[in-house]
Amino acid sequence: MTQSPLARRLIDRFQHGMPVCAEPYRVMAQTLGCSEAQVLECLQHLQLAGTLSRVGPVFEHTRAGASTLAAFAVPQERLQQVAERVNQYPEVNHNYAREHRYNLWFVLTGPTRAHLDSILQELEQDTGLTPLDLPMLTAYRIDLGFALEATP
Structure with missing residues (x-):
């Protein structure tokens, strides 16, 4: 399945080093040059498409x-x-x-x-x-x- 340019940039940039703060999606949006709503919509689309199963930390x-x-x-x-x-x-x-x-x-x-x-x-x-x-x-x-x- 072909992903949008935003989806590819989002995955490339944040599959490691997701911001650990009160508003991580806002920080992600600022880093990517888009809105927080666009980040959340993109993540939801990836999850509904079965491309993304979860967003969260991986602990040692x-x-x-x-x-x-x-x-x-x-x-x-x-x-x-x-x-x-x-x-x-x-x-x-x-x-x-x-x-x-x-x-x-x-x-x-x-x-x-x-x-x-x-x-x-x-x-x-x-x-x-x-x-x-x-x-x-x-x-x-x-x-x-x-x-x-x-x-x-």
């Missing part, structure tokens, strides 16, 4: 709580149902179907490891599936971002 989980990558081997006919059940937790920040025996992968982030363990236990009880739990040992590079504009 080792400093703010606990995180784990988990997966289920879900029978294909139950994949949608189990994905919807996993998505009921606000602690789930990614959830993807994959081509693999373990075909549903998700990331859980929460205040403590014990909290994550309780969610995984609930999911196991509710679904009858045993989660594969892969807590991160070492982060080598975490910098999710994509340049949309050509850089010289």
